[in-house]
Structures are given as structure tokens and as C-alpha cells.
Amino acid sequence: MFKKVINQNLPFFRYLIRWTLLSIPVAIAIGSMVALFLWLLTWAINFRFGHKWLLYLLPVAGVLIHFLYKLYGASAEKGNNLIIDEIHEPGAGVPRRMAPLILVTTVITHLFGGSAGREGTAVQIGGSLANLFAGWFKLNQADKQMLLTAGIAAGFGAVFGTPLTGTIFALEVLTIGRIKYDSLLPCLIAGLVGDATVSAWGIMHTQYHIGNVEAGQLFYGHQLHVNVWLLLKTIVASAVFGLAAYTFAKTAHAVKGISNKYIKIKWLTPVCGGVIIILLTVILGKPDYLSLGVSPEYPGAVTIVSAFRPGGADFFSWLWKLLYTTITLGTGFKGGEVTPLFYVGATLGNTLATLMSAPVSLFAALGFIAVFAGATNTPLACTIMGIELFGGEYALFYAVACFTAYFFSGNTGIYSAQRWLTPKTVE
Template structure:
């Protein structure tokens, strides 16, 4: 049954994502050829604001609306969500806003899944299942990682708990969505780790782990987790501050656009605009360049964090994940220099670990590392993702996430001992 329902849904989602990726690439390259478009970013923000005000209604809640609908079906996912987020994300990138594409793909997936699911008159439980599969299809299609998309869709809903009953429809949707994008001839960016580890002898036995490298990975992953925490706090903080200081909502994206323009003029380069995957000029800092020695500056990760927090926090549209890839890869590049570690490996670790911490999906990000970079460093991928996950706090970029099993973080330790002391005093 699920194959009959999921396959056509995933084909539609994959086709829509393929169109989105083509339009996004066209918009980015058009801006590269016409850099003056950046100065129209405030005006573009006003246009996005009024598009959602006139047509968006609840669709402006984006990924959080889909997560809430999976938890408690009822309000529905509006059909207009898919075209609205597609158009407004392309507008954001056309004029230089710093955003990603995962949010767009997930919203396309959720919107189409809900719309087509209504044709089958599914029960609330089955509609939840199809929505989850739609998320898997959108995520797997936009990054070319169907298995990671499968796990992400099940893991992102509730922190610390996975609903395995959704595994089969999510897997079908992820595979079909990715295959559909490939069938349309859309290619994904390829990343390479130029480092091989042969392990080391321990008490006369060969162990396929370099323990010194493992220790460096753990230390770096603490910083990856803190960067994820800082990103989530920054995006939420910008939204809160902008809403409290600017009383007319349409002026919020104007202020955000002006800040982005001023930052670019101060820095004197456009490296932190847009998606951050392809270089606007030779020598530009991108996710790909971060995998090379000297391919990022010391604070490249911080500038991208600021640019993206301002862009998304002031009402522009797009995802958070690709900027998180950029932040993680450039931070990994910086830490590799400081710790005398392999640059391409640490860029890859940061790439997936900051994402894991910000979305609270360490298992999906470990799988993504294997799909994107190969399986040789799978253990290090897992260590990086789970350490970052624990050090990123309970806050993530998706406010609708629910906590199924609280994670033990450094912030919780004082509370734990306070509770223990309280119990001791009560007994006394």
C-alpha cells in the first residue's frame, strides 16, 4: 500500500525540487553576473513580506508547521506553501541573502504530501506517515542523500526518539525523490576528503582507529556543538530583537537587507552572500574551498553565522542547513590549522557536526557523512555528530521539535546536582 501512495508523491516532490534547484542555480549565477542586485535586497525583503502577508497565512511558519502537523494533524499544510517558499527562496538568493535550500525542499515535500494525501482520504495516523515521507523525499532529493533524508525525517520530529514505523515509506520516498532529481539531470556538488588513516598497533594488534586523531576530533566537536548552539540562539535572537525594536513589520526585512549590504561593504567581498557553494570569483571562500589548506579565513565561520542569522531572522526565506554546512566546514578548516589535523577531514567533520547540533539529528548526519564522503571515516563522523549534539544544548533551529528523551548537556549538570541536593535536604 505504502509503495502505491508514496511513489507518485515522491516523484512529484523530486520534480518540484529539481525545478527549484535549477531556478536557484540560475538566480545565483545571474547575481554573480550582476552584483548590483545586492543593493535591491531591502526591496526584495519587502516583496517577500507582502507575499506572505497576502497569500502565506500559516505557511510562514515553514518547517515548524509541518513538524506540528506531524505531531497533531488538524490544521493542515496549505497547498500554497510549496510555490510560495520556492519563489521567495529564489528571490532571497537572487538579491544576495544568506540562506540555504533544505527548508524549501522540506516545505515542498510536506505541502505536496499533504495535498496528495488528501486525495486518498487518509486517516490522521496515515497522514502523519505520509507527511514524514514527504520530508524524507524533499531532504533526500535536495542533497542527493536519500538514506540521510530517511533518517532525518524520522529523527527531527522528536529529540531523542525515532518512530521506526515510518522507516519503509520514508526510505521509499527518499530513494524515489533522489532518483527523480537525477532523472531530470540535476547534479549535486561533490566533496572529497583527501586523507586516509591506516590505524595503529595497540598491544601487538592492529586497530583501525588513530586515537590521537580521535581525541582531536572530540575536542573539535565540542566547538562544532557550541557553534550550532550559537547559530540557533542568533537566529532566534535576531527575530526577537527585530520584532521588539521595529514596530512596522515590513521594515524588518528592510533593516536586515541594509545590514547585509553594510557588512559586505565593510568586509569588501561578497563571500558570505548566497548559498556559499560556488565561488563568485576565483579565490572566494566557499564550502568547497574549505576542504583545502588555506581555503578559509580564521573567522569565516563567524561571518557566515552573522550573515545567515540576519537574513533569516529578518524575514527572508530559505533553509538553514547549507549555511550550517558552510559554518561547519570553515570552522573545521580553522580548527585543523590550530590542531595540526587533516584539513579536508576536519572540514567534513564540521560540515556534518554543526548541522547535527543545530537540528538535533546526529544519526541522520552521521549517515549523511557516509553518503557524501565515504565510509572510511564513519567512526569519526559518528563521534563528531554525537559530541556536537550533546554540546549544542536543547535549543535547535526548529522550535516545533519536541523533547522525547532529554540529552545530558553541560547546562543540565548544575540542575542535576541541585535536584540531588534538594532530595538530600528533604530526607534530612
């Protein structure tokens, strides 16, 4: 009997050992490069804080980014969509230059004040390095696709300090309506090792906190584990979060489409985008919507962290950040969309909490993950992100928020390479 059990499980042990040995070195390399990227990003943002005039060179920075990709980028210009396409239908491959190119150009974007994120950079670093290792390991197409997926998990988990979220995100983002569980183990190993590597390099992630919320209630003398009235408010707010995600995705695609259609001299596209960002900042009279939006440039600035406090965001902070980011990325600057989506969601949650007399920190957290869920069509990963970032006490609210926003965001998303296996709703 014992020999029979061993023989039955031998293929699994081989699979476990093989993918552990394949995933660990890839994840260490990705985690190390993400750590370097986060360090450079922090330096660039702080340097701009001390040299505010750099914002006025944003159009020049955009021209530099344009020609860097024109001269050296090749297919790397497609970014995350290239990696997703390569996993679905292997073709020309992911260029080796993608990782250093996206790292440098994202730092340039933030150094001069462009509103962008960091997830796109981390995912492209992960995909590029995973493709490089796949060549060194001489993997077949199926294994290469699996390693690319693990690379996404390592990059995402490392950049946000959320290894489980990175694991599920890599599996969920590829095809709406299907998760390929055969890639679960490599993604989990890569996500954990990538995150541990960033920590080993001494890089710290931003901490968020939800204040005490009365999540249960008495109902006809019986104690319920869920505050029904708060849950109803969550559903209403999450529908708005989904519409915000829809607006973000549509606006991002529209800005890019309009730029390609009406600006014939391509290097002028980032010039126009940079000039618009400068004008908006001058008109608003504050730099709160530039760059990541995590660290405050001055006391009282609106940031993701401040949105967790009453009065920590203006009524339309979410809308301004949405416009800043879609203009920045739609006109050729580089970076990710996810951290700006966190900003949009957290500040919108702050506004809705005020309007609905709801707990501000909880609604900021719900918006943080729900707008992201709607824009990327990854509600399961975002529910797990809520647990990893904010703790598991309000897990039910996270799930309700993410899945509600997912349905209300419509049949769109920020990644055009996503495949649709099943629609969100059944007629």
C-alpha cells in the same frame, strides 16, 4: 507450515504494497518540484554573479517577500515548524500555496544575495505536496501524518542527493529521543524515489572529497584500527562544533525576537536586515558570505568546497557566515538553514584543523555534518550523511563528531516545533 507463514506475513505484504503505491507518486512530484527549484536556484545565483548591483536591491526584495506572505502566506509563514506541528498534532493542515510560495521567495532571496539555504524550501515543498496528495487519497489522520513524514524524507533526500539521510532525518527530527519506525518504509521509498527523480531530471549535486588520512596507528607494536590521537582531536573539535551550533540557534532566535520587539512596522524588518547585509559586505570587501556559499563568485572565494583545502577559508569565515545567515533569516527572508550550517561547519573545521595540526579535509567534513547535527538535534541522520557524501572509510569519526556536537549544542535547536521526549543527559 507454508500456509501459516504466508498468513502471518500477509499484513506486511499489504502494508508494503499499499505504502509503495502511495509513496511513489508523492515522491516523484516532490522530486520534480525540487529539481525545478534547484535549477532556478542555480540560475538565480549565477545571474547575481554577473549582476553584482542586485545586492543593493536586497531590502526591496525583502519587502516583496514580506507582502507576498502577508497577502498569500497565511499559516505558511511558520515554514518547517508548521509541518512538524501538523505531524504531532493535526490541525488546520498544510496550505497548498506553501510549496510555490516558498520556492519563489527562496529564489528571490538568493537572487538578491541573501544568505540562506535550500533544505527548508525542499522540506516545505515535500510537506505541502504530501498534504495535497493525502487529501486526494482520502487518508485518515494517522496515514496523513505518515505521508507528511515521507514528504520530508523525499524533499530532504532530493535536495542534497542523500536519500538515506533524508529517511532518518524525517524520523529523527520530529521528537528528540524517539524514532517512530512505523514510518520507516514510506520514508525510505520516498527518499529513494525523490532523489532518483531529481537525477532523472539531470540535476547534479556538489561532490566533496576527503584526502588520504592515516586513520590507524601502531601502539606498543600492535596495529590499531583507529588513530587515538586523531580521535581525541576529533572529540575536542566536535565540542567546538556543538558550541557553534548552539550559537547559531540562539543567534537566529535572538535576531527574530529583537526584530519583532523593536521594529513595529513589519515591512521595515527585512529592509533593516537587507541594509545590514549590504553594509557587512561593503566593510568586509568581498561577497563570500552571501547566498549558498557553494559556488565561487570569483577565483579564490571562500566556499564550502574550498574549505576542504588548506588555506581555503579565513580564520573567522564561519563566524561571518553565521551572522549573515541569522540576520537574513531572522529578518524575514526565506530559505533553509542547513547549507549555511554546512558552510559554518566546514570553514570552522578548516580553522580548527590548522590550529590542531589535523587533516584539513577530514575536519572540514566533520564540521560540515557535526554543526548540522548539533543545530537540528539529528546526530544519527548526520552520521549517515557523512557516509553518503564522503564515503564510509571514516564512519567512526563521523559518529563521534556528530554525537559529541549533539551533546555540546545544549537543549536548543533551529526547529522550535521539535518535541523533547528525553533530555540529552541524565542527571
